[in-house]
Every structure is written in C-alpha cells, then in structure tokens.
Amino acid sequence: GAGVSQSPSNKVTEKGKDVELRCDPISGHTALYWYRQRLGQGLEFLIYFQGNSAPDKSGLPSDRFSAERTGESVSTLTIQRTQQEDSAVYLCASSLGLAGAGDTQYFGPGTRLTVL
Amino acid sequence: KNQVEQSPQSLIILEGKNCTLQCNYTVSPFSNLRWYKQDTGRGPVSLTIMTFSENTKSNGRYTATLDADTKQSSLHITASQLSDSASYICVVTSGGGGNKLTFGTGTQLKVEL
Numbered sequence: 001g002a003g004v005s006q007s008p009s010n011k012v013t014e015k016g017k018d019v020e021l022r023c024d025p026i027s028g029h030t031a032l033y034w035y036r037q038r039l040g041q042g043l044e045f046l047i048y049f050q051g052n053s054a055p056d057k058s059g060l061p062s063d064r065f066s067a068e069r070t071g072e073s074v075s076t077l078t079i080q081r082t083q084q085e086d087s088a089v090y091l092c093a094s095s096l097g098l099a100g101a102g103d104t105q106y107f108g109p110g111t112r113l114t115v116l
Numbered sequence: 117k118n119q120v121e122q123s124p125q126s127l128i129i130l131e132g133k134n135c136t137l138q139c140n141y142t143v144s145p146f147s148n149l150r151w152y153k154q155d156t157g158r159g160p161v162s163l164t165i166m167t168f169s170e171n172t173k174s175n176g177r178y179t180a181t182l183d184a185d186t187k188q189s190s191l192h193i194t195a196s197q198l199s200d201s202a203s204y205i206c207v208v209t210s211g212g213g214g215n216k217l218t219f220g221t222g223t224q225l226k227v228e229l
Contacts (some may be wrong), residue, residue, distance in 0.1 A: 002214075004159070042205065042221035044161070056216065092160050099217055100209050102148050102167065107159025 002026065004108035006092050012114045013082055021077045021111045025094030032075050033105065034067055035091045043091065049075060049100065082115045089113070118143040120208050120220035128226045133196055137223045139189040147209040151191045153178050154222065163191070163204075174204030180229040209212045 005024045013019050034046040045059040049069040060066070064082075069075040080084055086113050089110040095103040120141045129135050141149070148167045152160035164173040164180040167188070173180050177194045193200055203222040210216045 003210055033217075043219040045217060045219075093159070100147055102165060104165070105160075105164045105217075106163070109157075 004092055004094050004106050004107070006090075006111050007110040007111065008111060010104055010112045010114075012116065014116050015084060016081055017084055018078065018080045019113065021079075021090050022114070023075045023077070023092030023108060025073065025075070025092070026106055027073075029094035029096050029106075030072065031098050031103070032097045032101070033089045033093045033095075034075070034077050035093070036061075036088045036106075037091060037110070045091075079113075082113075084115045087113055087115045118208070118210060118216070118218045120206055120218050122204075122206050122223050124149055124223060125221075126224040126226070128228060131194055131196060131198055131227050134192065134194050135196060135225065137191045137193075137204050137206075137225070139191070139220055141187050141189070141208045141218070141220075143187075143208040143210050143218055145210060146184060146187075149180075149182055149189050149209070150191040150207045151178070151189075152205040152207060154205055156202070160205055193225075196225075198227050198229070201225060201227045217228070 007022045033048040035043040037043050047057050047067050052069050059094040064080045067077045075106045089112050091110045093107045095105045097103040123138045150165045154160040166173050166182045173228045179192045184190045205222040206220040
C-alpha cells in the first residue's frame, strides 16, 4: 500500500498498563507526526520527527508518553501506565518535507485507544 | 497563544445546495492555512493549502479563500453531495522556521436528501 498505515486499529487496555502504537509512513517521507483526537474534539499535536530526530516534543502531555522513529521509517508511540484520560484516537501523518514549509500531510486511519 | 476557531460547529444542508464554512485564526507569524476533510473514522485528507500571498484556491467543488489582513478564511462547497458529509478542519501553520500546526475543532457538515 502507498498510504500511511497504523496498527493496531483498535486497542483496549486496562488502566496502568503500557501500550505501543505503531505508524508506518509513506516511503521516502522525511517528516512524521503524531496527533491525539479525543471524541468530538480537534486534533492535538503530540510530536513530530524530521528523519529520526524529534525537534518538537512540546505536545507530549506527560512523561508517560514517548515516541521514537528508526530508519527514517516506522515510528512507535508508547504510553506508559495508561490512564482513562488517554482514551482517544491517535493519528499519525507523514509528509515528504516539512508541513510547515507547505508540504502536504498524509494521515493514517488512526488507532482507537480505550483505557478501561 | 495560537488559536484557530471555526464556525458553525455543525451544519445540515440539502443535497445540491451550497454552503460556506468559516475559520478565524490568531496564529503568528503566519505561514500557511489548510483545509482538511475528515470522514468519520478516517484520518483527515488535505483539500487546499494557501500561503500569505494567495487569497483563493479551488479544488473541484471546494473553494477556499484567505484574508490575511483580517485573519479569516472560508471554505465554500458548491452543489453539495451526500459524500460531502464530514468534518472540515481549518489548520494554520506558524512560520518563523517552526513546524507547528494549529488545528481548529472542525465544522461537522451533514448533507441530506
């Protein structure tokens, strides 16, 4: 497939457990973004990668959230000790260059996380 | 604080009718403004992107306008179709070498027969 893919599509976990969300960007895209979208709300920026580096982590809500990217390709978003307020759809997007410079972002279908 | 506000919050129109969605922003410095369409359960899809010097951009039945002086943008949908039912999101990028995108909360459009 040529698009951005994310896995799993749905994840139900118990409060206090750790979860890992995966994003496979479009091949060759240097920039990768993670967003959170709570029910009925707008997208909330979490972090973006340029290559394997994360110049802006300002959106990560707490130290329970971390992300990494390897091989300028796949990225994982890890949430430790999940809380109920972490329940949301986590969206990943990639762009050839930086979206800030005008490049188009292509979004994946998202991972719906439910913390019981 | 950078903010993007959209109106109306939701809108219902009959198939074939036109509609206009509004976006006001207080993002500085301004780099570009985008409109996205997000179908339920899917990721957003880019419709248009405009820089400071552009005041209109079309993509099929979608036409976006930008007034950088008043910091307002609109998205006009012509001859609406049932498949236009979605959330339309206004996104403003701040410049100055950053890569920060500020998302509006969207306008939920429903097109009915």
